[in-house]
Amino acid sequence: MEAGALTTDMIIVFVLLGIAVTLFVFDLLRVDLVGILMMVLLPLSGVVTGDQAIAGLSSNAVVSIIAVMIIGAGLNRTGVMNLVAEHIIRVAGVKETRVMGVIAATVAFISSFMQNIGAAALFLPATMRISRQLNISAGRILMPMGFCAITGGCLTLVGSSPLIMLNDLMESWWINNPQALDNAPFEPLGFFSVTPIGIVLLAVILLYFILFGRKLLPSDACLIDEDTMEKRLQEIYGSEVGSSYEIEVPPYFPPQTLGELKIRPRYHVTVVGVVKADRMRKDLSPTQETHIEPGDTLWVIGSEERIAKIAEDHGWTVKEEHDVFRDLNYPEVSGVVEGVVIPHSNLSGHSMEELQFRETFHVNPLAIVRRDEIILDNINVTQLRQGDTILLQGRWEQFRLLAGKTDIAFLEDIKGQDLRPERTRCALFFLVLSLVLALTFKVQLSIALLTGALGMIVTGVIKADRAYEAVDWRTVFLLSGLIPLGTAFEKTGAAAYIATMVLEAVGNPSPLALMLIISLLSAFFSLVASNVGATVLMVPLAMNMAVDVGTNPVVAAMVVAISASNTFMLPTHQVNALIMRPGGYQTRDYMKAGFGASILFTTALVTYLWVFYPL
Template identity: 50%
Template sequence: MTPEMILTMIMLAFAVVLFVFEWVRVDVVGIIMMVLLPLTGLISPKEAFVGLSSNAVCSIIAVIIIGAGLDKTGVMNQVAGPIIKLAGNSESRVISLISGAVGVISSMMQNIGAAALFLPATQRIAKRMDIPVSRILMPMGFCAIIGGTLTLVGASPTILLNDLMTLGGEKLAPFGLFTQTPIGICLLVAAIVYFLLFGKYILPASTGETDRGVTAALMEEYKALGNTFELTVADGFTGPRTLQDLHIRSKFLVTVVAVHHAGEKRTNLTPRSNNDIQAGDEIAVVGKEKNVRKMAQELGWTLKAGLETFADSLARTSAGMAETVVSPRSELIGKTMNQINFKELYNLNPVALFKGNRIYYTGLSQIALAMGDTLLLHGPWERFHLLKNQPQPRVLTFATPLEGEILRPQKAKLAVFWLALSLLQIIAFKIQLSVALMSGALGMIITGVLSVDEAYRSVDWMTVFLLAGLIPLGMAFEKTGTAAFIATKVLGLLGQPAPIVLLAVVGIMTSCFTLVISNVGATVLLVPLCMNMAVMAGADPRMAALVVGLSASNTFVLPTHQVNALIMRPGGYRTVDYAKAGFVMTIIFLVVELSILYFFYGV
């Protein structure tokens, strides 16, 4: 080995140690590499920072912004809703549809985003069907990871491939957007079948731990509040009668927060006391269960097991509660909410009033407010944000954070248009990946789908700097001949393996590497090495690079992947659960991947 090769190996070992022991954040490791590599003379200063302007980094930034635009306009919620309804009450259908949908969606957006989108809905379905949430969340999470193998832009490792495929200073033919799609589809189907057949045996029967959020904490703090319930007004109900006539709040200590008028097919999220209630209407209320049951029994209404009609409009991501304080110089001071038409003005439901040392749950609209009084309000997050962002002087000051954000459903068609335009450029006009995707991201900003500040905030800059710092390390491996040297040694141990055997070794190496360092780091470090190994063994170096990119998503044995970490607490999983289910999934992944390459890609 030459001194340059030894130094390169030392740099690699140093990076791996930093990744494993996490003495610094992973993005700092990337920056360390950008600084140390030119200082040691392994690459030039210009080469050290070329990663920041690489096709891969720009593509990842653009994909994240496009995904944020789709989420901001509610497109992803519209995709999730019908799928959840189709799942019905069949556990196997729930697993198949949710896991398949998450897999397909993560082929075009960050897999962590796809998994996070379906997490609340999946927990709600599991509770409604009375099945352990652990039997749904892990299949969903694994399929979100595998979904990144469906297209070239589905995961960071495959986005990197075309930039990394350099041999002898020459670029190899790039992969297309759907080159790997047949492999990804087979992997996704295999994962779903695996969990359908063996999920009950390999997954724990855990209900998991749900993140309560601010609304749940407030309901616990205010003792008279229990939960949100949905009721159906009986067909025999003699109406119409107004909410004021029914005395629901004063008689049962229950607050009506939404009404779906069946006759008008209209949902009212800020019901007034003079609103009519008729047979067939759906009512959403907040209160203790025993009070709600008493009300249902006395009025002859039907109490549902969970939210159905209001499942989306009152979901945690759509609506909730916030604690507000009457501000100095507020127009509310000395007035009752009736006098200023509070509901009509702010479209929010008062649930409780903390005044002095007493909490009021009834008669709220008749009590004169004073500075410092605390109002507990319920309503859509969008209306809370509008209230919070009103110009000075503020009527109310928020004492608790807001969980939701203002969506822009009116921009949904524009978001879909820019995504479609980006894909059209890649598929039909062969425009470079980064240029096509960045044009879609720019289109979303220009047309107001996202503001430029929202676009900047959506980008995971930690991933960007990690990637930008590791690309030069891969270049050092190639430039100093270290990759070729290691390839020669590995081939010496293997002898003269058949191309498929070599690819199997490459897949196993990558799968092991990606358990202890990031999948991006594993890809950048292993692609140059494995391409050199393939050339020496007489195999196709492009296929070796593809195996590395795909196998970098084969990370199921430990909860180190972002998606696995996301579902760990909600699913009630332990590390041993990942090891148990992930070990078999890892083997299935490698077998399916190599089989498709052998039989359909001419390896």
């Protein structure tokens, strides 16, 4: 086995690979622009054709991602993902580590019988919803989920592309090398042949994040983007308005009305919800006449200091987290917005008390901004003027009703979703149809998923414009640019050159050492090129080397296909690219968490072979 000569094309590919990795590592260019840069430089350098450079845009992986994002948005629109999120929270509770473990294990299981990118993309909306509901940074959940989705592909022989094609590659080598094994017949691997190894690898990755996740993952909790309404409200109002809390009224508290308690004038705290002791009656727009009685639970908004003061003065208890109002405090359900009193508005010249604003619209005024003044006292009896800005809290569905009036102009689109639960069965039908086409009828994954996505659009589960908005085009262009880089790596012989040089350098290793070398090479090629390309290249090389050192070539080939999932250190794998933007990750986050994951993955794999396989 001799290494060929190093060609000019190989040198160009190595240089472009170095440029891409450098840009990734030091974040010198946005990741999607790095992909487009590779798409441009590769054909200009002559190592691939123009058609090959743009082939990634129509690749099975990229089209599958686009389709599954649309399917996920359709499921989200019907409220299915709400149910999934609620069920996971019910099982896992609100602890970050448990939530992360349940989500990661669930996605890994789904990934064992469908492509891992499909499993991750399908579950992404529910994961984002859970992170918002529990006020946990998505960056603390998405990377463990993504790594486990990749590892879950090792649980069955259909979990990842390398394992799907493994039997065919081994059989082809077997036919061409009959003398190597004394003309013994080829016996393909069974569906669950890799399952024991896959379970061990998955357990290792899960434990890795459970034990060390807090040190490895970004610590920023629920960062506020620069261009969001929350960021702007925070800048304008600061601590004047405050945050949301739940307060419990003790059994000995004498009944009083909110007007008698004078909570707003005394403490600048707004009561936005009251639940009676029996929890059967819930008032989400309480007025001055609302009675506060023993055992009631209040939902209030105010600064931490003022909330502590009101609790101290009245003997109330501030809960550590939302309980009674948890389902209403989710960002998808309720929030805070600004509305401007427009010219000729019916509100102008009247107070909100006169117009019974709370009783009519079931939203809660928190403050009035008049020029440079923030009015917090007596806002219910303050006469509104044209141009006043009212800070309001309430459910998004109530804001949508209010937006239909001509009295207030909201400064930003109303959040939340106008769910269509009546289309749930239709959405689930097209999801199941996609899976059946792909798994049972062996329809190409991209075509099967496009069928489901198109079905949801045509039947009105999701509008066409919303479908386009659901696609993360940054991810699409990142992957589309990396695919031709992998093609160039294989086409020019650069991958084969590296593999041959390494195998020549190690000489005649022991069987266990050979498996380690094969695993590391396969992981490297999967990281910088593609897992499919790495498998096609490495399976025959590994099987030949295994025969040379007198060990089982089938085990060597299996190591290649499994190690092709060891792609954690860069956002080059489709799953890593998918979660990069929603998780707020940078390349250094993948390197930080992925280095340890890769070492443990390889160590667990080689240790398992040493213990359970006669090499």
